[in-house]
Amino acid sequence: MSGLLIILAAFFLPLFPASLVFNRLAAGTTNPFARLALFIVWPQIGVALILWGDLAPAGTVLATWATLSAIFYAFRMLTVREVGRWAAMLASSAWPLVWLFVMQGPTAADLIAFTLAMTVAPVLMLLVRDALARRLEAAYTGLHGGLARDLPRLSGVIAVVTLAAMALPLFPGFFALLSVLSGATLGVALGILVTWLLWSWAGARLLQGTIFGPRSGPIADDLPRSTTWLVAGLVVMMVAAGLIWTGGAV
Amino acid sequence: MIELQWLIPLLPFLAALLVHLLGGRMGKRVARLSVGINLLVVVVAAFQLTAYIAGDTGPQWMGLANGWGSLQLDPLSAIMALVVSGISLVVHIYSVRYMIEEPGYGRFFMLLDVMTGSILLMVMAGDLITLLIAWHLIGVVLYFLLAHNTEPPTAQRYAFWTFITYRLGDLPLVLAAVILFQAYGVLDFPTLFERIAEMPDVRTFMDLPVTGTVAFLVALSAFAKSAQFPLHTWLPYTMEGPTPVSALMHAGIVNAGGIIINRFAPVFVHSGEILHLLFVVGLVTALIGSVLMLTQNDIKKSLGYSTMGQMGFMIMETGAGAFALAIFHLIAHGLFKGTMFLGAGNVIGAARKHDGVPNDPLYDFLVERKSAPARLPWLIIGAVTLIVPLVILVMAHAWVAEDFFQKQGAIVLLFFGWITGVQVLFATHRLDSENPVRMMALIILSFALIVVGYSFVGHSFETFLYPDEVFRNALYHAAGIDAVTFDMLVILLALIVVLGWMGAYLTNVRRQRIDEGHGNARLTLYSLFSREFYVADVYDRMTVTLLDFSKRLNVWLKWS
Numbered sequence: 001m002s003g004l005l006i007i008l009a010a011f012f013l014p015l016f017p018a019s020l021v022f023n024r025l026a027a028g029t030t031n032p033f034a035r036l037a038l039f040i041v042w043p044q045i046g047v048a049l050i051l052w053g054d055l056a057p058a059g060t061v062l063a064t065w066a067t068l069s070a071i072f073y074a075f076r077m078l079t080v081r082e083v084g085r086w087a088a089m090l091a092s093s094a095w096p097l098v099w100l101f102v103m104q105g106p107t108a109a110d111l112i113a114f115t116l117a118m119t120v121a122p123v124l125m126l127l128v129r130d131a132l133a134r135r136l137e138a139a140y141t142g143l144h145g146g147l148a149r150d151l152p153r154l155s156g157v158i159a160v161v162t163l164a165a166m167a168l169p170l171f172p173g174f175f176a177l178l179s180v181l182s183g184a185t186l187g188v189a190l191g192i193l194v195t196w197l198l199w200s201w202a203g204a205r206l207l208q209g210t211i212f213g214p215r216s217g218p219i220a221d222d223l224p225r226s227t228t229w230l231v232a233g234l235v236v237m238m239v240a241a242g243l244i245w246t247g248g249a250v
Numbered sequence: 251m252i253e254l255q256w257l258i259p260l261l262p263f264l265a266a267l268l269v270h271l272l273g274g275r276m277g278k279r280v281a282r283l284s285v286g287i288n289l290l291v292v293v294v295a296a297f298q299l300t301a302y303i304a305g306d307t308g309p310q311w312m313g314l315a316n317g318w319g320s321l322q323l324d325p326l327s328a329i330m331a332l333v334v335s336g337i338s339l340v341v342h343i344y345s346v347r348y349m350i351e352e353p354g355y356g357r358f359f360m361l362l363d364v365m366t367g368s369i370l371l372m373v374m375a376g377d378l379i380t381l382l383i384a385w386h387l388i389g390v391v392l393y394f395l396l397a398h399n400t401e402p403p404t405a406q407r408y409a410f411w412t413f414i415t416y417r418l419g420d421l422p423l424v425l426a427a428v429i430l431f432q433a434y435g436v437l438d439f440p441t442l443f444e445r446i447a448e449m450p451d452v453r454t455f456m457d458l459p460v461t462g463t464v465a466f467l468v469a470l471s472a473f474a475k476s477a478q479f480p481l482h483t484w485l486p487y488t489m490e491g492p493t494p495v496s497a498l499m500h501a502g503i504v505n506a507g508g509i510i511i512n513r514f515a516p517v518f519v520h521s522g523e524i525l526h527l528l529f530v531v532g533l534v535t536a537l538i539g540s541v542l543m544l545t546q547n548d549i550k551k552s553l554g555y556s557t558m559g560q561m562g563f564m565i566m567e568t569g570a571g572a573f574a575l576a577i578f579h580l581i582a583h584g585l586f587k588g589t590m591f592l593g594a595g596n597v598i599g600a601a602r603k604h605d606g607v608p609n610d611p612l613y614d615f616l617v618e619r620k621s622a623p624a625r626l627p628w629l630i631i632g633a634v635t636l637i638v639p640l641v642i643l644v645m646a647h648a649w650v651a652e653d654f655f656q657k658q659g660a661i662v663l664l665f666f667g668w669i670t671g672v673q674v675l676f677a678t679h680r681l682d683s684e685n686p687v688r689m690m691a692l693i694i695l696s697f698a699l700i701v702v703g704y705s706f707v708g709h710s711f712e713t714f715l716y717p718d719e720v721f722r723n724a725l726y727h728a729a730g731i732d733a734v735t736f737d738m739l740v741i742l743l744a745l746i747v748v749l750g751w752m753g754a755y756l757t758n759v760r761r762q763r764i765d766e767g768h769g770n771a772r773l774t775l776y777s778l779f780s781r782e783f784y785v786a787d788v789y790d791r792m793t794v795t796l797l798d799f800s801k802r803l804n805v806w807l808k809w810s
Contacts, residue, residue: 027809076803076804076807080804148400149401169386181424186456189428190425197421204410204414211400212400212406214401214403
């Protein structure tokens with residue numbers, strides 16, 4: 001029973017090749033709200049399965065599988081240009097780390113919080129995707145670059161969200177990674193660090209393909225001031241939540 | 251007193267926030283706000299250092315919570331806070347006019363303030379997590395500062411090189427922090443270092459010693475941040491960024507490696523092998539940086555490689571056990587390199603008016619009616635060049651510490667001091683002068699003053715940073731090697747150096763063309779230098795291969 005539940009949960013806290021299902025589903029969902037809901041709810045179903053089945057997965061095979069899945073999708077993010085798919089691959093790279101956290105025997109609240117911390121950046125990136133698609137007809141990096149010159153507010157939001165995707169301080173992903181690293185073995189720790197590095201590389205490529213470089217593409221309106229403040233408030237709230245969650249101690 | 255310490259990193263972050271919020275209303279005047287707050291930071295840092303020296307309270311620590319979010323006040327943090335805030339203030343003042351016509355004026359000052367705050371947080375961090383936060387932030391903010399001019403592709407390309415190298419350097423420090431936390435169960439530095447001193451032989455993954463493993467990881471981190479070979483390629487190429495950023499980077503940010511090694515001195519004292527590694531990597535970096543500096547025809551790139559060489563010396567000093575000297579070196583280097591960068595524009599402007607190429611002596615003699623330059627006999631100058639610097643150095647060091655001959659690290663540094671002195675006198679001999687005796691005497695006097703001053707200040711500085719003599723000696727002892735091997739190495743190096751000088755002298759006397767004799771070998775060497783040993787090309791090829799593989803995987807899996 002527990003084996004079956006683990007296999008089922010591997011679709012929701014996606015481990016390759018089960019992760020193909022989530023990525024196809026994310027690519028096929030065109031409604032922005034439905035996509036947001038998918039990104040928020042999907043991993044929590046996996047968490048719910050683990051909590052419901054009182055699963056205590058352990059063992060080198062599962063840890064290796066989760067680590068390799070995370071690295072695999074982080075590596076593939078390097079050459080993804082469509083921002084929506086980029087967000088889905090980020091999620092497919094971040095959510096396998098939940099398995100590694102589960103192996104450390106956290107409380108239910110900590111497990112849910114960790115999963116949310118790993119979900120924040122992909123969800124924010126979906127918002128960026130919609131903002132880009134609405135203004136530039138398509139949300140492709142490298143297609144219409146140099147946004148920093150004409151659209152400073154949108155560029156600022158893209159930069160902040162990308163930093164969150166790279167799990168840099170003080171975003172929740174940073175503390176979540178430190179949490180999982182604090183109980184990791186050497187192999188798993190090295191795998192997580194490689195994943196982290198690849199996120200940074202992919203994030204820098206995303207920035208270079210959107211906000212930096214010579215301006216090209218159609219003329220577009222910048223993000224309204226009120227929306228920018230809203231996003232800023234959302235980010236501050238998430239940072240604060242992350243800090244409260246870590247409670248000043250790992 | 252420790253409560254005031256919080257103001258030092260927090261004020262620049264506050265300045266950044268105010269610059270961002272008030273930028274629209276205040277326009278260009280927002281820079282003055284930033285300068286004003288940074289001036290306040292310098293005043294607080296100077297007060298804290300003075301109070302620390304006068305108060306005799308010893309190191310202090312204060313945390314916000316029971317885990318992380320803490321600062322400490324100790325000699326290293328007090329002195330570095332003043333240096334960093336001082337250099338940052340100069341860069342701020344310089345930027346007020348220099349950046350006035352650049353787009354994103356307010357953004358530049360905001361980023362400069364965040365960078366200042368991050369470096370200050372790094373030097374004063376009281377626990378592992380706070381240190382990691384600051385360590386990560388430095389790389390990220392530097393990326394945005396270097397890419398401040400958002401359009402030129404080259405600026406973006408080299409900003410990315412810097413960013414990814416810094417990220418490579420961030421991650422070993424994360425692993426080091428994880429290992430320390432797993433082994434000792436604490437985050438704050440005072441308790442952590444106490445436990446390390448009590449239990450230095452704790453083992454970690456694969457039964458490796460914690461201290462050795464952590465020292466190795468910290469060293470890797472320092473190599474990336476301080477541009478050690480082969481992680482140096484980003485440094486000379488970041489000149490596309492604004493000049494004030496270059497100044498701040500070369501005077502402050504790149505020194506992070508030396509600071510972090512000093513911060514973890516209680517770990518390195520148990521890791522002799524890693525100190526040897528630091529010495530070798532530093533030496534190789536110093537050599538390569540200096541060689542590449544000489545082959546550049548771009549003043550800023552040449553300064554970049556010069557910094558690489560200096561960073562090599564700094565890391566080498568830590569490898570010789572002279573931790574305090576490395577800090578003294580990075581402060582001195584930061585001050586003079588910052589000045590050079592901020593003055594580079596004036597030098598370029600002056601070169602446009604006058605090329606600086608000296609006249610032919612025959613022209614001076616016939617047209618300018620100047621007497622022909624005279625040279626001292628080479629045998630005399632050879633003896634003076636080799637012996638005088640050694641005598642001055644030995645006497646100066648014996649004056650500040652009688653037992654310095656017992657420390658291998660001190661002898662290594664003496665050796666390099668001797669080489670530098672000889673180079674200076676040799677260069678003086680080659681200068682055209684009407685009165686070569688007077689000029690040589692003045693140069694020897696200046697050299698003696700510098701060495702005596704440096705030895706005295708350096709010794710006082712070491713006593714200030716590491717007041718515990720037992721610990722100081724333990725660092726030198728950990729860096730030591732077998733006496734016979736050490737002596738053989740010193741003799742071998744001395745022979746290589748002397749042979750090099752003889753070769754240079756003979757080449758100069760014979761006026762031999764570069765492509766004569768060993769022409770092909772020399773040209774091959776020169777092409778290696780001009781391509782900077784192909785290190786950047788190798789990285790470029792690796793990047794292309796990896797990206798191609800990633801693309802193929804995505805196509806194969808239909809981007810799912």
